[in-house]
C-alpha cells in the first residue's frame with residue numbers, strides 16, 4: 001500500500017513511525033512532514049490546509065490510503081472531497097468534524113445522547129452573554145465556538161476577566177468567525193484525561209488513555225501551549241471510570257450522531273475531567289491528540305493500518321487492540337520563548353544518541369532539514385522524547401535521559417512530566 005499522511009507535526013511523525021511498521025505498507029508520503037518524517041517517508045511541500053492539492057496528489061500518486069493528522073483540513077471537508085474522488089481516506093466527514101469545529105454543535109450532540117458534560121449556554125452577542133455573567137458565579141469558562149488553535153478557552157477568575165474574554169470574542173474579534181458564537185460553561189474540577197477511540201459509525205474501539213500537560217511551566221503554571229508532555233496509561237483513571245467513559249460517553253455520542261444521520265468514522269477524542277460526580281466531557285477532538293499519541297503509539301502492539309481500514313469499511317467489530325503493559329512517558333522539548341516568540345533555525349544535536357537509549361523514540365515536530373542534511377529547529381514544539389519502561393519511574397527516567405542527550409540553543413522542557421504517576425512528588 002501507498003499511504004499519504006497529512007500534516008507535519010509530532011503527531012504525524014509518530015503516525016508515520018507506526019504506519020511504517022505495518023506489513024501492509026510499502027511506501028509512505030507526508031505532506032508537508034518534517035525532518036523526522038523524512039527518514040520514514042517522502043515529504044512533499046503541500047500544506048495540510050491545501051485540500052485540493054492534496055486530493056490531486058493522492059490521485060496522481062495512486063495513494064491507497066490517506067490519513068489526516070490535523071483538525072483544520074477535516075473541518076474544511078478533506079474527507080468529503082477525497083470520497084467524491086473515490087479516494088480512501090481515514091477521518092470524519094466535514095459534518096462529523098463539527099464535533100471539534102463547533103463547540104455548540106458538540107454540546108447539542110452530547111445533550112441528545114445524554115452524555116455527562118458541563119452545563120453551558122450559547123450566545124451570539126456581547127450584551128446577552130454579559131447578562132449571563134451577572135447572573136452566575138465565578139470562575140467562568142468562556143469558550144469560542146469554532147477552531148482557535150487551542151486558545152479559544154478562557155477561564156476567567158472574576159467578572160472583569162469574564163467581560164474581557166467576551167470582549168475579545170465579540171468586539172475585538174480575536175478569534176475571527178470562531179468567536180461569533182460563545183459558550184459560557186459550568187466550571188468543572190478534577191484531573192483531566194484523554195480517551196481516543198477508533199469509531200466506524202456504530203462501533204467504538206478505545207485506545208489506552210493518556211494525560212497531557214497544557215501549561216508551559218512546571219506545576220501547571222504559565223500560559224497554555226499545544227502540549228508539553230504526556231503519558232499513558234493514566235493511574236488516576238480507575239477501570240470503572242474508563243468503562244463509564246466508553247459506555248456513557250463515547251458510545252452514546254456515536255449513537256446520537258447516527259440519529260442525525262452522521263456516520264462518524266475516524267478518531268473521536270474525548271477530553272474528560274474526572275469530577276467527584278464521575279467523568280464529564282470538556283471537549284471533543286476529531287483526530288489523534290498531540291502529544292498524547294506520542295505516548296500511546298509506542299505502547300500499541302497491533303497494526304494501526306488494519307484498525308484504520310476497519311474503520312473505513314465499517315468492520316471495527318473484528319478488530320482488537322493489544323498493548324504492552326509498559327507505561328510510556330513523553331517529554332516535549334520546545335524552543336525557548338514558546339508559546340510566545342522564539343527563534344528558528346538552530347542546529348539540533350544528540351538525536352541519534354537519544355534514540356539509541358533502550359525504550360526511547362524521539363518524535364520530531366517543529367524541525368526541518370538544512371542544506372547539509374542537518375536537523376534544524378523550525379517551530380515552537382521541536383521534539384517529543386517518548387520512552388517506555390517497566391514502570392512509570394523507569395519510563396520517566398528514560399524519557400529525561402533521552403531529553404538530556406539532545407541539545408540546541410535555548411531549548412526548554414518541563415521537569416515534572418509524569419512525576420505524580422511515577423510517585424516522585
Ligand code: AMP
Pocket residue numbers: 118141150153155185186187188189192214271282283
Ligand atoms: P479545551 O480546548 O476545551 O480542551 O479546553 C482547554 C482547557 O481548558 C482544558 O484542558 C481544561 O483544562 C480547561 N477547561 C475547559 N472546559 C472547562 C470547564 N468546563 N471547567 C474547567 N476547566 C475547563
Ligand code: GLY
Pocket residue numbers: 212226227285288289290291292
Ligand atoms: N493535546 C491536545 C490536543 O491534541 O488537542
